[in-house]
Amino acid sequence: MKRLRIERWSGQLLTPRTRTRTIQPCCLRQQQQKLASYTARSYSSSSAAKHPSPDDELVFEDEGEHPELSASDYPSIPSYPSPLPSAALESAKLAALHARLGIPKKLPLQTMARTLVDPSADPHKHFNNASLAQLGGSIMSYHVSEWLLCTYPRLPMTVLFAAQYAYSGPKTLQLVAREWGVETAAAPGEEVDPGLLQFSKLEPGTKYGANREGGTVRPDSRSYYRRGISSRVVYDDEFGDAIPKLKDQNEPLPAELAYSNFVKAVIGAIYLHSGAEPAKTFVKRHILSRHLAMPGLFQFKLPVRELSRLCNREGFEYPVARILSETGRLSRHPVFVVGIYSGKDKLGEGSGPSLQEAKTRACVASLKAWYLYSPGKDVPVPSDMESGKGAGERGWEPVHIDMGEVIH
């Protein structure tokens, strides 16, 4: 027989209501609760009120030590879907991860363990990372998007979505978490080391969300409706992807989503325990410090026309393609270097095996030069003003806000 003291479990994370109640059936899956009638009774607060004897606080884990119950009506041993919070203090993996990431000491190991439990492993909201991931995800996408918008103020919306995805999408967050040295547990359970990422793994060959019903939160759910970029800004998530309406939390999920939820949950936990500034520093160090080849995200459809519309809009002279140099015009492999001039200023140049291709490349280079304008590396972002040092020294300098991409 063993006595569990729920009061000692990660006191900060349990709500006051949970803490006042002696024992709650919160860790158990619902079907187990239904099955385990005896245990449920001993767990429930109503029965505890009727019989305030200390026996009601006990959880019997050994079947043999209960003489008054026969083997048939005694339920199977209740096991928790995720490791107990007390186990977090004994896990070497978890302590090493906490130290390796340089997370502030204020964040306890119990919370760190909670960030590693996915809702698909433990459906109870007080013991999984769903709420932390929601919070951390919003903080991260806020910092990434404000940095992108201030550093590259002219990016078209599609490139902005792609850049956001490349910085904070699930694939990148999986890379980040793997670089941190986080491994997955084979299957979730009570006996798992709390330093492992616990989630229900998707069976190989099955598609995630294939049999999900309910559609998306978009009002225009019909397949033939046009899904323009402006509507993505309003209705869709930060990557321009549709948000599903109904989502089963217990559904098995691919590893990259579980890893990304974990990274988001860590950021959320840092925010809750140490504040906004450490969370921002963490995002800067682990997410924004990565190098993204921004010029590789562009793809144009009609660059020549787009450039002429741009020059018209900005009041520049009409762009003219001029041959800067060429070699082997009549040979099998000619090379032309074409520059785009607006008046006497060169906007960009490109080379190619034909005049047409060289001109296209030059137009693409000029458009990229326009869109990739950056005021500098360390542009002040709005969240700098929230902390004391940024706000105190000098006031807010307005950042460059562009008119928007060229419509042609």
Add this chain to the structure above:
Amino acid sequence: MDARLIRRPVLNLVSGRGQFLLTSTTPSRRHESSYRRSKQRLNVKPDSSFLLSNESPQQNHIIFNPPAAAPSVLNTPLKFLPKEDKRAQRLAATQAKLTPKPSRLPPPVKPPQRVPHHHLSDTDIAEIQRLRREEPDKWTSLKLGKKFNCSSMFITICLSQAGADHGWRDQKKTRLEDIKERWGPRRRMAHEDKLKRMQMALRDE
């Protein structure tokens, strides 16, 4: 911009900083069978800009002579800098000192077309549409443009507004399909490669 989202493999785009160490360790290969031969081959005369001349400074100095390369798109041209950017004035001063604007610009790829604008009336446009409707094979856009002294682009706009151009377009398409049917494997492959190259140019690869 293309109005669809571009998803490239993230591994190529996002990289940790440590990755560059790996790329620099590719082994160099010697193609000559003896050390003397490869040494001889590499013993080329330096470019004249690296040699000392009478104008070069007498003390020790640093030679900054980068190899010819396409300019980076991350260097924004002066014209594209916004007015409130503090770098604009300094850059303008530096550029005026170092690279004065050329008096003669390089030759244009295509000589600029000098066609008058807004000189055709409604009757002329109706005439254009009638000619095309009656003899589409004879009156191509180019010929119509020459006859009415306007650009072929304007002719295309007139004909697309008339709504009578669909049959002609389909005919042209089928004729092109017939021609493509007769192509052999080499020409077909060359055509496909050309299309791929154009797509690569749009992606700037």
